[in-house]
Amino acid sequence: MxxxxxxxxxxxxxxxxxxxxxxxxxxxxxxxxxxxxxxxxxxxxxxxxxxxxxxxxxxxxxxxxxxxxxxxxxxxxxxxxxxxxxxxxxxLERMSGVERIDPDGMTMTVLAGTPLETVQKAADEAGLFFSLDLGARGSCAIGGNLSTNAGGNRVIRYGMARDLVLGVEVVLADGTVLPMLNTMLKNNAGYDLKQLFLGSEGTLGVITRAVLRLHPRPGCVSAALCVVDGYDKVLDLLRTARRRLGPMLSAFEVMWDDYWYQATQRVSGVRAPVEIGGGSHVVLVEMQGLGAEVDTPRFEAWLEEVFASATVTDGAVAQSLGDIAAFWATRDAAAEFANPAVIGPHISFDVGLPVKRMDDFARESKAALERELGCQSVHYGHVGDGNLHIVAWVPGAAPQPLPEVSRIVYDIVRAYEGTVSAEHGIGTLKKPYLGHTRGPDEMALMRRIKNCLDPENNLNPGKVFD
Ligand SMILES: Cc1cc2nc3c(=O)[nH]c(=O)nc-3n(C[C@H](O)[C@H](O)[C@H](O)COP(=O)(O)OP(=O)(O)OC[C@H]3O[C@@H](n4cnc5c(N)ncnc54)[C@H](O)[C@@H]3O)c2cc1C
Known part of the structure; x- marks a missing residue:
């Protein structure tokens, strides 16, 4: 045989x-x-x-x-x-490299195994900008980013991975190669087939190349950490930032007090540029402007306003690129939580919620986890995108009670009409909960698409749904 x-x-x-x-x-x-x-x-x-x-x-x-x-x-x-x-x-690791940058079309053609950080650097060296950014930038590959429709830090301005792709080359389950390397911003010739492969987690085809969409390199960057008392004030801050900074608002990252404690007190090498009291939130606001002469004063004027109106009670404004990196280190510290000296094994969530109700959700799920399982949790997220991250763990439990913790969190997500995945995808962990977010007809159509492209169910079977 x-x-x-x-x-x-x-x-x-x-x-x-x-x-x-x-x-x-x-x-x-x-x-x-x-x-x-x-x-x-x-x-x-x-x-x-x-x-x-x-x-x-x-x-x-x-x-x-x-x-x-x-x-x-x-x-x-x-x-x-x-x-x-x-x-x-x-x-796809050996299929790595930037093949072409077109400064007029503002595109980059890359092989799928290229690390995200390599893509970012290549764009920068060409005087351009690739906006996708996330904590795993040094290790993740662009093919993985597109297959998960990754989000990350600058979605509020540039959109998710799906918005940053013009074309892909894909190999179907039977070996058929689809060279859909479109380089044009506008192309309405029939169905946009590339979208099938973006966010489908390797279940419909293997991405081997991509044409990425680049943006102009920002002329200046400003950042501040703002301490805000109460979630209503977080929403006030978001509203004024959108109004006063317009499309230059490039990140609005909110860290709840429980997260701030772990990130700045437990993760080695991360310092706390601001002190906060219980119940406060820390908001990392970033603006990418055209030029420092005009846009830095615009950012400072906005900050003065939010201090004067008592929307912000305390804060720190970056004076250098080093400060900006130190501010982002508080947000990237989540990557260290798996370290036993910090939190150790835990269960992480990337739920999506109506922006207005994110804090209610955080309080309700935290209380339910604590009450029912003695489970600790911390919260942070891309609030402008309606994306909340929860890191949850039952101290001393090995293994962590994944089904019990997931059930509590996702049942509340469903009650809030949210989504069980805002950016990480479904994989196998969230499979039992896909129906919390997608209706039976949507799921049936997903299965028909899978069956059409991969009738033998060979490509990443058992992921997303059975
Ligand atoms: C510290 C840390 C921070 C993170 N922060 C974020 C964040 O802010 N936002 C966010 O969205 N995610 C985040 N993630 C999750 C993760 O980094 C992203 O999902 C990333 O896009 C995965 O890329 P990868 O290359 O590692 O993919 P992999 O883990 O290798 O694969 C992910 C999925 O894509 C499929 N796949 C991979 N390559 C291909 C291909 N070429 N063709 C078809 N299918 C393929 C795989 O089968 C799998 O289903 C974070 C992860 C870590 C560890």
Whole structure:
């Protein structure tokens, strides 16, 4: 009987540049992602160097019914890139590099395995700006960002990953290559097929290349940390920032007092530029302007106004790029929470809620978690985007009670008419709760689309839905 490994050996002869890692050579990191799910047992990790190799691999796996899980930087938080036991992990890591920057069209063509930070730097060196930014920027890859429709820090101004893509090259489950590398901002010729692959978590096709949308490099950046007493004042601040800074408002990140304590008292190397009392929120406001002469005074005038009106009770204004980095360090500190010296194993959420009700939700879910499970929680989020992050943990519990904690949080999300995922995706962790946010007809249509593109259910099966 021909085994999967026999087939991969045969394939290796056709595609000598593709590397297959098997048995003890399979790296630990390719067995799971940042979801805290235990490592799985793929039969091999395939490391292609070209779209043609990806196509041949997928065609062979399609013919033999072998499940394939695409992998980018493996920083996903919900199990999407964790391979299927007995399947093949398809790592895009060797397909990395910026192929072309078009300063007139404001586009960049990249291979899918390119780390996000490399994309950001390449844009900057060309005098341009790629706006997608998140804490995992050094490790995540652009293909993973697009497959999860990543959000991050500057959605309020530039939109999510979906808004930053003009074209993609995709390989379907049967090996068909779709070279949809559109470079034009406007293209209404029929259905916009690329959207199917953005945010579908590797279940409909493998992205191998992308044409990204660039923006002008900001002429100046201003930032402040504002201490605000009460969520009503947070909303006042957001309203005035939108009105006075207009489209230059590039981040509005809110940290609740419980989060602020963990980030600034427990994470090594992060200092607290402002002191707060219980019940306060700290808001990181960033403005990307055209030029310091005109726009920095505009930012300062707005700050004076919000201090004078007592919307803000205390604050710190960045005087240098170092200060801006220190402010962002308080927000990026969440990446260190998994460290046992800080919080250790925990369950993280990226729920979406009506902006007005985010604080009510935070209070209600915090109280319910504490009351029912003795579960601690901290809150922070991209409030301008209606996206709240919760980090929840039951002290000393191993493993953490994922189903019980999830049920409490997602039942309240449903009651608030929110979404179980604002930006991280569904993967396997949130599969049981997709129906909290999507209706039966929507889910049936999703299944029909999956069935149409991947009738044998080989591409990342068991992710998003069964
Ligand atoms: C510290 C930290 C901070 C984070 N902050 C944010 C944040 O602010 N906003 C946010 O949205 N996310 C955030 N994340 C989550 C994560 O970084 C993003 O989801 C990221 O977009 C995943 O990219 P990746 O390359 O690591 O993808 P992976 O984890 O490798 O894969 C994610 C999913 O995409 C699929 N996939 C990967 N590559 C491809 C491809 N080429 N073609 C088809 N499918 C593919 C996988 O099968 C999987 O389903 C954070 C994670 C960490 C660890």
């Amino acid at each position: 021909t085994t999967v490994l026999d087939r991969l050996h045969e394939l290796q002869v056709q595609v000598p540049d593709m590397r297959f890692l098997t048995g003890p050579d399979i790296p630990e990191r390719n067995r799971t992602d940042w979801s805290f799910l235990p490592p799985s047992s793929p039969v091999a990790v395939a490391r292609p160097t070209s779209t043609d190799e990806v196509s041949k691999l997928l065609a062979a796996c399609h013919a033999d019914g072998v499940p394939v899980t695409p992998q980018g930087g493996l920083t996903g938080l919900c199990g999407g890139s964790r391979p299927i036991d007995g399947g093949v992990a398809l790592s």
